Amino acid sequence: MITFYPGPSKVYDEVGQYLQEAFESGVISANHRSQEFMQMLEKTIHDLKIKLAVPDDYEVYFVSSATECWEIIAQSLIVESSLHIYNGAFGEKWMDYTNKISRNTAESPFELNEVLVLHESVVRKNEVVCITHNETSNGTKVSDDFFANIRKRLPNVIAVDATSSMAGVILPWENADVWYASVQKCFGLPAGMAVMIVSPRAIQQAVMVGERKHYNSLLFTRDNFLKFQTPYTPNTLGIYLISKVMQQVPAIAEVDFRTKERAKSWYSFLEHNGYQLMVENEAVRSDTVIAVRDAKERIAVLKKAAKQEGIILGNGYGKEKDTSFRIANFPAINDNEIATLREFLARMALKTVNE
Incomplete structure (x- = not known):
């Protein structure tokens, strides 16, 4: 997984x-x-x-x-x-x-x-x-x-x-x-x-x-x-x-640059594919934890489908537990794993549009 x-x-x-x-x-x-x-x-x-x-x-x-x-x-x-x-x-x-x-x-x-x-x-x-x-x-x-x-x-x-x-x-x-x-x-x-x-x-x-x-x-x-x-x-x-x-690991300056570049790419990818970001204000968006909001039923479908393909999405938390999912943008996660999740999310977004 x-x-x-x-x-x-x-x-x-x-x-x-x-x-x-x-x-x-x-x-x-x-x-x-x-x-x-x-x-x-x-x-x-x-x-x-x-x-x-x-x-x-x-x-x-x-x-x-x-x-x-x-x-x-x-x-x-x-x-x-x-x-x-x-x-x-x-x-x-x-x-x-x-x-x-x-x-x-x-x-x-x-x-x-x-x-x-x-x-x-x-x-x-x-x-x-x-x-x-x-x-x-x-x-x-x-x-x-x-x-x-x-x-x-x-x-x-x-x-x-x-x-x-x-x-x-x-x-x-x-x-x-x-x-x-x-x-x-x-x-x-x-x-x-x-x-x-x-x-x-x-x-x-x-x-x-x-x-x-x-x-x-x-x-x-x-x-x-x-x-x-x-x-x-x-x-x-x-x-x-x-x-x-x-x-x-490399020095934190290098890790920081990579983390923030990945975060920018994640936010751009999600918006481009029609996902609703929980945090609307770009100035306060986390670089390491990305939160996505959707209807309760849609979140359940996404998490279930992801798990069937060997991908674990983070649950929402607190009052947003059932209406959001979270994506960790941590240094240990590699580019191939990110590409796998993006391919899945892009495919699910397209499926939603076609439905």
Whole structure:
């Protein structure tokens, strides 16, 4: 099957080989306090920072999932409250989960086709500002200009969910303080691990909060990663695989160019073939998750026919679950697979016209 599901999504073709190498090397059986493991972790972090152009003074941690990142931020960085700026289901879920821990969240929702503009009146001094960079549920993105503007105007810690964009496009690292992503999307890896990247400003706030009550407290996590260890027994295989993928992939500037060119081509192809794009405003269309809307019955026919031909389309999500499908535009998906899906979609579009 060829999968275009937007997470968990297709893993790089080479991952099968890397799994065998991991087994044969013995590293996945190594003690996570051993020199062998610590050397691997150090190299993995180094390679990731180089390939993704992460600033030198930002620190990289590996945790279990993006959902765990919600928990770490809520426990270890919130002083008084958090502000959640969102236009989709995952941004809203982040807010709901945070509220269960901190019980003091504020929200600033915006519309699907809206270009996000900061209204400083909604931001309070001690809030952690939480933004979803790329909303997987509806195929929208927040522009780099917004992040540059908010960084210039606010001293707050800014946390960003980049689950559907990290390792797929260039991120404006220095314009936010916590970036996190699960690896089952643009990293092209199996689910079960997340990358969390934090700035000196975020670390300073964590020190001020001083929270050390949990196994995954940010300060406890940092103490261990500074020694190239982990606060709990890690996903050693996941760390090994991300190390191998970071060695394999080109620099993020090249990946970014390819991702965006593919996205332009996808949007043009879909419109040319009569498909209705969920996001009408080109300025806020995601480069990595493409959402298409249609009647419920038509969506069901498309997904069923695709599956019969060995193609998995992504389901819609939330209120658009039955009236849309999503296409992952992640780096691990190759040109032949894209050509196969396009041929299918073009054929189905023609069939609809003839009917």
